[in-house]
Amino acid sequence: MEISKYKFVLDDHTKNYAKECLNEDESKYNRCIEEIQKWLKTQPQLHAKADVVNIVRFLRCGKFDLDRTKNRINEFYTLKGSTPEWYANRDPTLPQLQHLLDLGVFVPLLKKDPNGRLVVIIRAAIHDAKKNEQNDIFKISTMILELAVERDESISVYGIMAIIDLRGIGFGHVRQLTPGIIRKAVHSWQSCYPLRPKGFDFINAPSYINVVLNIFRQFMTTKLKKRVHVHGSDFSALYKTIPQDVLPEEYGGTNGKIQDLIDYWKTEVTNARDWFIEDEKYKAEL
Incomplete structure (x- = not known):
């Protein structure tokens, strides 16, 4: 999915909540998503999903802090690789x-x-x-x-x-x-x-x-x-x-x-x- 195709599809109340509590703003999407996608290309061992919806989930959890987002993505896919009893x-x-x-x-x-x-x-x-x-x-x-x-x-x-x-x-x-x-x-x-x-x-x-x-x-x-x-x-x-x-x-x-x-x-x-x-x-x- 192309970066430009990501659209916020939830209601206005949710949009305001995301902006206030998660530092989320439409002006950040393209820049942050592109940064994470570029970073993922340098981390092929993670085999992480690089679609924009998945990346935005992680960005929200990190309140759009790129370092926190990268760390959580790394932890998530490492967990999946190291825990076959749950993920295989x-x-x-x-x-x-x-x-x-x-x-x-x-x-x-x-x-x-x-x-x-x-x-x-x-x-x-x-x-x-x-x-x-x-x-x-x-x-x-x-x-x-x-x-x-x-x-x-x-x-x-x-x-x-x-x-x-x-x-x-x-x-x-x-x-x-x-x-x-x-x-x-x-x-x-x-x-x-x-x-x-x-x-x-x-x-x-x-x-x-x-x-x-x-x-x-x-x-x-x-x-x-x-x-x-x-x-x-x-x-x-x-x-x-x-x-x-x-x-x-x-x-x-x-x-x-x-x-x-x-x-x-x-x-x-x-x-x-x-x-x-x-x-x-x-x-x-x-």
Whole structure:
């Protein structure tokens, strides 16, 4: 895609938000995109996508600072190259991935929060820890997230809120979350993906959960630590951030049933099989 063909297609409110919060301005697009594209030609080992929409996602995450943008692009494609357990064999028709889609381990909501942010529900203990590998769970989760970002440009502007549901968590689930996996997960959200995590709300959290969360916090920046909130079974504080009309009925909301969302994303991800297979080539050679 030629640089001149990039057009801001979102509404005026989003355009004003991007200008105020992300240092985004139409006068910057051509210059910044061209600079990143030229730089990518000097980094052939990254095998990064060089189309303007993808570059603008990274520019937004770096608030149009070129050095920050280059660093995040490098981190993202290096992560994809160094973590085959998440980024190789991403065929959504594989039985183990279809099973996780059926369970709904990672479910983006179709209605945004009042601040325009994508809300995802991560059901961290819905799977059988004896049968399902944690790496497959991260694999299907990143696949769903990347497809959502690919299809909705506003996510790169407003960011994402994550609700991590710990209902039913047991020792087997905790054992799967090794420090190495936790470090990679935090690194991917914090330093790699072209999106801005705006909050992590842990719900249905048992009393001992801080033992696990303290491992997460070890790898977080001070800024990200402040965005972590822990709730038990009382969601009243959560509703102040994410209103009930955004959430499905199973979480005290009024926005349909979570099974409908599970079915929707299973269909969308499965139908995008060719896209995922094509996307696998975009990763660094290490």
